[in-house]
Amino acid sequence: MSKTNKLALLPVMLCFFAMGFVDLVGIASNYVKDDLHLTDATANVFPSLVFFWFLIFSVPTGMLMNKIGRKKTVLVSLIITLFSLLLPVFGESYGLMLVSFSLLGIGNALMQTSLNPLVATVMKGGNVASTLTFGQFVKAIASFMAPYLAMWGAQASIPAFGLGWRVLFPIYLVIGILATLLLFSTPIEEEPIEGKASSFMQCLSLLGKPIVLLSFLGIMCHVGIDVGTNTTAPKILMERLGMTLNDAAFATSLYFIFRTLGCLTGSFFLRVMNNKVFFIISVTMMALSMLGLAVGTSKTVLFIAIALVGYGNSNVFSMVFARALQSVPDKQNEVSGLMIMGLFGGTIFPLFMGFASDALGQIGAVAIMAIGVLYLFTYIPKMNHK
Template identity: 80%
Template sequence: MNNNKILRFIPVMFCFFAMGFVDLVGTASNYVKSDLSLNDTTSNLMPSLVFFWFLIFSIPTGMLMNRIGRKKTVLLSLVITIVSLLLPLLGDSFPLMLVSFSLLGIGNALMQTSLNPLVATVMQGGNLASTLTFGQFVKAIASFMAPYIAMWGAMASIPSFGLGWRVLFPIYMIIGVLATLLLFSTPIVEEPIKGKPSSFIDCVKLLGKPIVLLSFLGIMCHVGIDVGTNTTAPKILMERLGITLNDAMFSTSLYFVFRTLGCLTGSFFLRVMSNRVFFIISVTMMGLSMCGLIFGHSTAVLYTAIALVGYGNSNIFSMVFARALQSVPDKQNEVSGLMIMGLFGGTIFPLFMGLASDAFRQIGAVMVMAIGVIYLFTYIPKINKQ
């Protein structure tokens, strides 16, 4: 990697860190549930609302990139994200938190749609799946830090300026401002779009290509399992082990530790191993995890299951996303918008998991996630062998 590429690579990786802010919603929803005495269905509205906006904004963001460029679209997403992190400093009411999480979801929808293609611009000629996986590793660091910062702020002995667990919002907001300044000051040359920009209908028509549609569903399952584990793991431990919320939040950290480890090692494995073989290994780990979460009642089994799904799910997005981009190389902005729209799975899965857990306890929520894992097994033949 030459020096110019490194100088562009660093601010892009800071943006991946800012992309990880969206994962604080799992931690935040559990604390808001405790603070306001909400049930699972109501508290799960928060992560569902965050990912609802991916359905609305992903395709328009792909069209926006065609007009103003990928870098400017990422900068816009960072500004919206910063505003979303500012709002919780003004209060902790349920409506205010819903507005904050909505803006967080809108900003993240714009960021995920535009940042991944920006990587393709910056790292021309590089291994796209491996580079995206390294970006996911950086993103996972932000995800991993969120529950620890919240637990640190919630401790009575810590001076958190009256914010308690909400102290994580100003900390992440400062990092978001830094990411914005770094990217703004970095020159990135983008190739002009050839031909007529695609319309909304043109983008949706790409779902008529089987590999694009199947990849879209794969992204839905990936993010549904990700958000579902993030939100449900502490509840499973509280239900089966009888521990407090603060103690149970370790499960969220454990999940992100192994997701972070998976992204870091995955960026290496995807260079030396067949994508299909690594995909099979990843999905098999997720299948074993679902068995552990369904049948496990001991600390060791439950923590092992959470670690397995964290590692197994860590590279699914990069492999599926890269496969979709490579399938229609002349429509990468549009395909990116469609794939990020698939993050709407983060809305659908928590809603059904909340309903299932209220009806059948947390085993119901795990069964919903298991459906997503089963689908990923069916996607294996679509992954490139090389």
């Protein structure tokens, strides 16, 4: 790898950290629910709204990358993200938080679609899969810091600039500004796009390929379970163990600690182990977790279940994403856009989980996530042996 590429890898990894800001929505929606006295269904609109924009913006972002290049698209996504983090500093009314989370979702849709292919540009044919997994590890650090920053801000002994739990927004804003400036000042050479860029319908027509469609659904389930656990785990602890929100917020961090561990060890396992075997182990861990979350009534069982889904779900995205990219090597920008559109699963799952938990308690939410795990079992035959 040339010296320039090594230099470019630092701002790119800082962008992965900024990509993790989106995961603050799980814990933030719990605090907003508490502050504004909302129902589960109304509070779950926040995570749903964040991921709704993936449906709208992912494929157009794939086309925008073909026009202005990958680096410029990532810069646009960072600027939108910075605006989303600035708004909650001014208050936390329902309307303001809706706008903030919408912008966070739009910025993240652009970033997820353009940053993964930018890694391929920087690596120039190096080990893209394990670099992507390492990027996911960096992203997970931002994810698991969010609940801690919110808890720290919410402690009454620290006024936290009068922001309470919202102190996490300005902290992430500063890091976001740093990522933007670093990426802007780093030269990255991009290959020009050969031939005519695909139209919107040509991108969507790739879903006609069974492996692309099944991978798209796989990513929907992965993200639905991810956002679902992130939002529901604290509620399960509050419902079954009578914990306060501040104590239960640890569940979100526990999930991300194991997801971070999963990404870190996964980048090693994916190099030395048959991908299909690793995929089977991951999905089995998730299935055991759903069982624990459905019936567990002790702290030990519930914590083990949260840890299992964190580790099991940590590499599903990288494996399914890589499988889809291999299937259509000449249309990687377009396939990237479609796969990121699958993050729309983060909208559908929390919405249904909100209704199910209002009706049946948190076991209803777990049942919805379990459907996603069952689907991932059906994806196993599609995984490569490589």
